[in-house]
Amino acid sequence: MTRTIAIAGKGGTGKTTIAALLIKFLSRKGLVLAVDADPSTNLSQALGLPLDDNKTVGRIREKMAEDVSKDRLSPTVAKPEYLFSKIIESLVESKGFDLLSMGRPEGPGCYCASNEFLRACLDRLVKDYKYEYIVVDCEAGMEHISRQTTRDVDVLLIISDPTIKGITTAARMKELIGELRTSVGKVGLVINRVRRELSPEIRKVIDASGLQVLALIPEDPDVADLDMRGKPVTELPPESPLQSKVREIAEGLRL
Numbered sequence: 001m002t003r004t005i006a007i008a009g010k011g012g013t014g015k016t017t018i019a020a021l022l023i024k025f026l027s028r029k030g031l032v033l034a035v036d037a038d039p040s041t042n043l044s045q046a047l048g049l050p051l052d053d054n055k056t057v058g059r060i061r062e063k064m065a066e067d068v069s070k071d072r073l074s075p076t077v078a079k080p081e082y083l084f085s086k087i088i089e090s091l092v093e094s095k096g097f098d099l100l101s102m103g104r105p106e107g108p109g110c111y112c113a114s115n116e117f118l119r120a121c122l123d124r125l126v127k128d129y130k131y132e133y134i135v136v137d138c139e140a141g142m143e144h145i146s147r148q149t150t151r152d153v154d155v156l157l158i159i160s161d162p163t164i165k166g167i168t169t170a171a172r173m174k175e176l177i178g179e180l181r182t183s184v185g186k187v188g189l190v191i192n193r194v195r196r197e198l199s200p201e202i203r204k205v206i207d208a209s210g211l212q213v214l215a216l217i218p219e220d221p222d223v224a225d226l227d228m229r230g231k232p233v234t235e236l237p238p239e240s241p242l243q244s245k246v247r248e249i250a251e252g253l254r255l
Contacts, residue, residue, distance in 0.1 A: 006184075010169045019046070029255070031129070032131060035134060036137050056102060152183040162198060189213050193219045194217060194219065
């Protein structure tokens with residue numbers, strides 16, 4: 001059975017970094033479909049993979065919607081098959097995982113029909129390729145979970161920095177879950193870049209939010225070093241604090 005893990009958080013919390021390390025860890029356990037649902041499309045860089053902006057799902061969907069509206073698709077071409085073939089072409093393959101980049105959100109106009117095709121294509125992709133895990137690097141509002149896939153989310157990790165503003169934002173994300181069309185299972189809070197003991201004020205906000213803290217991750221100086229050298233985060237040494245904590249999270253969730 002495929003397990004879906006979604007990772008959300010406001011910008012600058014290390015959400016994509018943690019997503020990349022989780023993908024790397026899980027790819028040793030089974031085949032992973034990595035979904036970059038953040039319009040900034042930074043997951044490919046964090047994983048050390050190339051990205052063609054013309055092959056994101058957003059571009060594919062826009063091109064299909066335009067072709068349909070202007071009658072440029074042959075009536076003999078089945079739209080779901082056309083979209084599925086383009087999604088297959090857009091996959092970036094690596095050892096143990098494939099990367100699918102959603103790209104920017106849709107522009108003006110109605111995309112209801114193409115989104116319905118997209119949901120069906122993603123389900124077919126998972127079935128045909130037999131992915132054991134799906135890891136979704138979400139945009140902050142988590143709209144992609146609701147809008148672009150019908151698959152339920154088994155685990156939602158909300159990433160925050162150790163600030164009251166960050167925890168408050170995480171609590172709001174938890175509240176959004178009730179508004180999503182997608183069913184979400186376990187929800188956990190991961191606090192990243194922790195330099196010292198959490199203040200009583202922050203702990204009070206956490207308690208009020210009802211969020212379960214899965215891990216406190218210390219600031220990892222090796223991440224900044226890799227960034228400065230343009231290296232992917234997956235090149236962190238195995239004993240790095242960030243790698244170790246991501247592994248603990250995965251093992252604690254029995255992934």
